[in-house]
Amino acid sequence: MNYLSPSILSADFWKLGEDIKAVEGAGVPWLHVDVMDGLFVPSISYGMPVLKAVRPHTDMFLDVHLMIEKPERYVEEFAAFGADLVNFHLEATEDVKGCIDKIRATGKKVGITIKPATPAEAVDPYLELVDMVLVMTVEPGFGGQKLIPECLDKVAVIRKMITDRGLTTDLEVDGGIHLDNVALALDAGANVIVAGSAVFKDDIAANAKAFLAKMQ
Ligand SMILES: O=C(CO)[C@H](O)[C@H](O)COP(=O)(O)O
Numbered sequence: 001m002n003y004l005s006p007s008i009l010s011a012d013f014w015k016l017g018e019d020i021k022a023v024e025g026a027g028v029p030w031l032h033v034d035v036m037d038g039l040f041v042p043s044i045s046y047g048m049p050v051l052k053a054v055r056p057h058t059d060m061f062l063d064v065h066l067m068i069e070k071p072e073r074y075v076e077e078f079a080a081f082g083a084d085l086v087n088f089h090l091e092a093t094e095d096v097k098g099c100i101d102k103i104r105a106t107g108k109k110v111g112i113t114i115k116p117a118t119p120a121e122a123v124d125p126y127l128e129l130v131d132m133v134l135v136m137t138v139e140p141g142f143g144g145q146k147l148i149p150e151c152l153d154k155v156a157v158i159r160k161m162i163t164d165r166g167l168t169t170d171l172e173v174d175g176g177i178h179l180d181n182v183a184l185a186l187d188a189g190a191n192v193i194v195a196g197s198a199v200f201k202d203d204i205a206a207n208a209k210a211f212l213a214k215m216q
């Protein structure tokens, strides 16, 4: 099953609710929430208050991408504020297993994320423990960047690991995905597609529907 997860990082925060309703109305199942701390990545986005504000107004699956140092400090709070899945970066913590366990204990789904320079093999020891692997296809920190094509090779490697072990782990790509390259990501083995700047511009519902049509 394929899922589109539009990133609200590129939404218009003056009318965030309206932008979210546009994608929900188009039939989009997931929503991607990027949290940046200005330390793990060079920018600061938003955090719990935005998640808390959005949660009561949508049934979409809230896919939270933590780009923060020592995520174990906050994963329980993000779960409590309405995340359905909490993704954290392997590079951001010295205790990956402990962080997975903390998220698991909240009853929410667990995702692990790797930056472009981190090899696919880094996820190997955790594959049985998580619901999703997120492969960054740009350097985390900003929306609107260009896809790094080599990252799709890692997607193919991780999809093979998942298949070989008989797992049902979701595999997400994030960064620089547009209508003209989404097929490459799907072909590499991704089944969850994040798109920010390609969705939250002009006619948002039409953009979302165009992605959904390419993802069936
Ligand atoms: O995690 C992210 C940035 O660190 C965003 O989810 C990502 O960049 C989405 O934006 P776009 O589709 O415009 O590249």
Ligand SMILES: [Fe+2]
Pocket: 007, 032, 033, 034, 065, 174, 194
């Ligand atoms: Fe993201």
